Amino acid sequence: MKSQLLAATAVALLAFAPASAQGSKPTAAEAKAFVDKAEAELAALNPYVARSAWVRATYITEDTQWLEAKATAQQNEMTARYAREAARFNGVAVDPVTARKLKLLKLYLVSPAPDRPGAATELATVTTRLDSTYSSGKFQHGGKTLTLNDAEDILADSRDPAELKAVWEGWHSVGPQMRADYARLAELSNEGARGLGFKDTGALWRSNYDMDPDAFAADTDRLWKQVEPFYRNLHCYVRARLNDKYGNAVQPRTGPIRADLLGNMWAQQWGNIYDVVQPKSAGSSYSLDKLLVEKGYDPIKMVRTGEAFYTSVGMSPLPETFWQRSMITRPRDREVVCHASAWNIDDKEDVRIKMCTKVNGDDFYTVHHELGHNFYQRAYKDQPFLFKNGANDGFHEAIGDFVGLSALTPTYLQQIGLLDKAPGAEEDIPFLLKMALDKIAFLPFGLMVDRWRWQVFSGEVTPETYNTAWWKLRNQYQGLMPPGDRPADAFDAAAKYHVPANVPYTRYFLAHIYQFQFHRAACNQIGWKGPLHRCSVYGEKEMGQKFNAMLEMGASQPWPQAMAAFTGESRADASAVADYFKPLNDWLTVQNKGESCGW
Structure with missing residues (x-):
């Protein structure tokens, strides 16, 4: 894209x-x-x-x-x-x-x-x-050569802490060979x-938000302070359940959480360990993974379903070239970059996605997210070239995430026939916990990746201290620790795609704030009276018309004006996150009584 x-x-x-x-x-x-x-x-x-x-x-x-x-x-x-x-x-x-x-x-x-x-x-x-x-990285485990995709599957499914540690360390072994190149990239970029x-590349990045770079950094701190108490509540609950599962020798009941136990290579989303942390008092009557398989979904049908969401709110279908030119599944005969992304090749109609799509709930969401980029690109295609972009880079990520909030609701799953009947309020806590394990767990990671890079670009962190600085921030923001002592040459930041690919990351933190603002505004527009987490805007063409008007603005106006055009608000506000998750946060507070929260 x-x-x-x-x-x-x-x-x-x-x-x-x-x-x-x-x-x-x-x-x-x-x-x-x-x-x-x-x-x-x-x-x-x-x-x-x-x-x-x-x-x-x-x-x-x-x-x-x-x-x-x-x-x-x-x-x-x-x-x-x-x-x-x-x-x-x-x-x-x-x-x-x-x-x-x-x-x-x-x-x-x-x-x-x-x-x-x-x-x-x-x-x-x-x-x-x-x-x-990064994209061609592999390592040996159990007599087999594993790719990142293979490793991600093991971290998601295995509950053997020894295997999790070995696979986590195996993928992170790709980092050291990138250290010299990354240091040189930072040096050259800073000079430019x-x-x-x-002042440096970090200052350049922070200048792209219609405010002073230092003011922008302070604003992200403000947003983090709005959601940090909820993250700490979730961290406390999850750590206790991991301790129940693995015992003190693997995961103590106090202090940081072991990063390899959270079901994701970077511990940026924790939804894969829902089976470990699920409430004992309430269950979920369905699995989206299983529903997709039972209903005969394949990767193409998943993408078609995502497209149908956008057309249901009044947007034009994707062009035939999208289906001819996109990479929707991983080819068997060559190395590719599997990291999901959306592209606009000609800044007009040649939009595509690149994914190694699997039939599961995670990729069902990812499809809706990536198509958000494509529909945004098409909405602003008539703008002058320099305005053919998002209002800021957080907007570009938030558009598909906003749609994804509807796409994961049981309301939407019933609307498209994946569920015969949406479950009642008794399943609200399981649903919200699943969402929080991905959405709330991500927030500190979304913030700290660029915090680390800003320190690299400023010279505060040198190649010799890359790894110690990385884990200092992961502990500070996420409350995490590695599964064991790290080698002297470890470069664990490089195990995350966006670091070697040099993609700014604060956009994803912002997107996780903006998407809830968009969702709350959209649900208000359609007159939704129920809980915010059950609202689906599927089929709401009047809302879609107003939404598309914001998308058509592209980068032609400062982002607060684009925000106001759809939400009526001109400032980022994480209170919508609190509104969405309030029932869960109240429940977590009760569950955490007697625990020593924090790290």
């Missing part, structure tokens, strides 16, 4: 210097001409870059890596030059549209190349190599960011 591409690379532009650069002060007309030319070059070149990236991601070879690296190098070098040129117009009185485009152009690069010969090529080569090293006038 475009937002994915821009996170990993830059977009190429041809060098352009206004006549005023020779002496006289630039004019508003020259600023507009500069932006117009930049957009024309961006629009012309981006499909070439997107296709290069798509081919490499779906067919990893030395040749495809070389091709993408070459395209990326050309992009980065030229775009960095254009971003620096945009600064020439600082202080020039231009119209609001041109002013916003100049700002976006200066902030366009996630990893800007330094302005010297060979730097862009080196940065592109390192970036592509890191992504491919300073050339654009930023």
